[in-house]
Amino acid sequence: MxxxxxxxxxLRSTQTPRSTQPLRRTATALLATATLATASLALAPTALATAHHTAAGAVWRGAWATSPQEPSAPLGPNWSQQGFANHTVRQTVRVSASGTRARIELSNRYGTTPLRVTGATVARTAGGGAIQAGSARTLRFDGRTSATVPVGGTLLSDGAPFQVEAFETLTVTLYLADETGPATYHQFAGATTYRAGGDHRADVSGAAFTETSASTYYLTGVEVSGGRDTFRxxxxxxxxxxxxxxxxxxxxxxxxxxxxxxxxxxxxxxxxxxxxxxxxxxxxxxxxxxxxxxxxxxxxxxxxxxxxxxxxxxxxxxxxxxxxxxxxxxxxxxxxxxxxxxxxxxxxxxxxxxxxxxxxxxxxxxxxxxxxxxxxxxxxxxxxxxxxxxxxxxxxxxxxxxxxxxxxxxxxxxxxxxxxxxxxxxxxxxxxxxxxxxxxxx
Structure with missing residues (x-):
């Protein structure tokens, strides 16, 4: 059909497009030469998004993505309008690309206050709010385990050694100790998101994650590098x-x-x-x-x-x-x-x-x-x-x-x-x- x-x-444009919104990503034509001094960058609304390469020469490509939305509740209650305070949030995503390293993208595009991420991990999903024992990897942001995403900004974590296979389901866990205010989210996730009160980053079991939502929060991308498809x-x-x-x-x-x-x-x-x-x-x-x-x-x-x-x-x-x-x-x-x-x-x-x-x-x-x-x-x-x-x-x-x-x-x-x-x-x-x-x- x-x-x-x-x-x-x-055609390849050599001009940077104008935008009044914070830029989440930049596709650059010169893949072989672009480098960054860091694998993680928090973006202000007028800043440029990261290029493909890190200082170590990694070439990053999207494996899962979703579009951020302004907090709202058109079809029933969700967690976007009130946000989070001392909550651990687990979100499951199925990736469509493989690699040997992984990183996540967080968006505060529609936030009204800076977003403080106390900690984050990526792991293999075991079903429900549970993860596979021994699979969790701590995610760092410019070498630190915590980070702040500015109002209207986007944050990429550092790349973590993590073997990812296409069509594998991963669990990204965020611990949000401070009050976040209204949360940038994606209304229809097609997947279940889990929430627990307090810090449950290290939990293998999903027992503490008694609340669920049909939306995703802050998480807008999972990227991979390395492996057989490095330069695709x-x-x-x-x-x-x-x-x-x-x-x-x-x-x-x-x-x-x-x-x-x-x-x-x-x-x-x-x-x-x-x-x-x-x-x-x-x-x-x-x-x-x-x-x-x-x-x-x-x-x-x-x-x-x-x-x-x-x-x-x-x-x-x-x-x-x-x-x-x-x-x-x-x-x-x-x-x-x-x-x-x-x-x-x-x-x-x-x-x-x-x-x-x-x-x-x-x-x-x-x-x-x-x-x-x-x-x-x-x-x-x-x-x-x-x-x-x-x-x-x-x-x-x-x-x-x-x-x-x-x-x-x-x-x-x-x-x-x-x-x-x-x-x-x-x-x-x-x-x-x-x-x-x-x-x-x-």
């Missing part, structure tokens, strides 16, 4: 809204379409990191009060500064189309015309090409029977999808619309692929989406 639209000459720069970023985020898939099962894509690539003998930068409810053109800054703002931070990436898959726009017609979970957003949505996509494509990234455009999946189902919204979706298929604006196109549609009712998602709300795919639907991608075109 994916076809190559045109061959694009890859062929990672894929999946960028979009809830359908990229994996809403509708089973919790703790890693069945989102980006997960399934990473597994498919590995099964064909061409493993590549796949980094998920979807945010449920996100829009291309409009900011929202609960679903993150618009794609036009966050694309630079969340995609263009990601390390080790070559391709971005762009699936976003259904919330722009439907957001003006619904009042849940927040007030309707301004109406977005098809022309405005196309203009937004063209801007993202232009920015990606300037960074040397290939862009795969995706059609918007069916909405019939969902809360977005109106004749006007369907007309917009059809018009936008026609442009995606025929414009030649992308380097390649994947037709997710036709992939998951019911052949007998093409405006509706196939029942076998429907999670139940007639908008978000099920696990089977996400597998079908991953299978639709042309791996050669990637």
């Amino acid at each position: 994916m076809t190559t639209m045109r061959s694009t000459q890859i 720069r062929d990672g894929i970023v999946t960028f979009g809204d809830s359908i990229t985020d994996g809403v509708g898939s089973a919790t703790d099962a890693d069945n989102r379409y980006p997960d399934e894509l990473a597994e498919r690539l590995a099964a064909t003998g061409s493993p590549r990191a796949v980094l998920n930068h979807g945010i449920a409810g996100n829009q291309v053109v409009n900011d929202t009060t609960w679903a993150g800054e618009k794609a036009l703002t966050r694309f630079r931070e969340d995609v263009l500064n990601e390390r080790g990436v070559r391709t971005v898959i762009l699936l976003e726009g259904i919330n722009d189309i439907g957001g003006s017609t619904v009042s849940f979970p927040a007030a309707p957003t301004p109406d977005v015309s098809v022309a405005a949505l196309i203009k937004g996509h063209k801007t993202l494509i232009r920015q990606a090409h300037a960074k040397g990234l290939k862009v795969v455009g995706a059609t918007l999946t069916p909405v019939k029977g969902s809360f977005y189902d109106t004749p006007a919204n369907e007309a917009k979706r059809d018009a936008f999808n026609a442009w995606v298929r025929t414009s030649g604006a992308y380097d390649a196109v994947v037709d997710f619309d036709r992939t998951v549609a019911d052949p007998s009712d093409p405006d509706r998602i196939l029942p076998a692929y429907d999670s139940g709300d007639h908008l978000h795919p099920s696990d089977a639907g996400y597998r079908a989406m991953a299978a639709a991608l042309d791996l050669d075109a990637l």
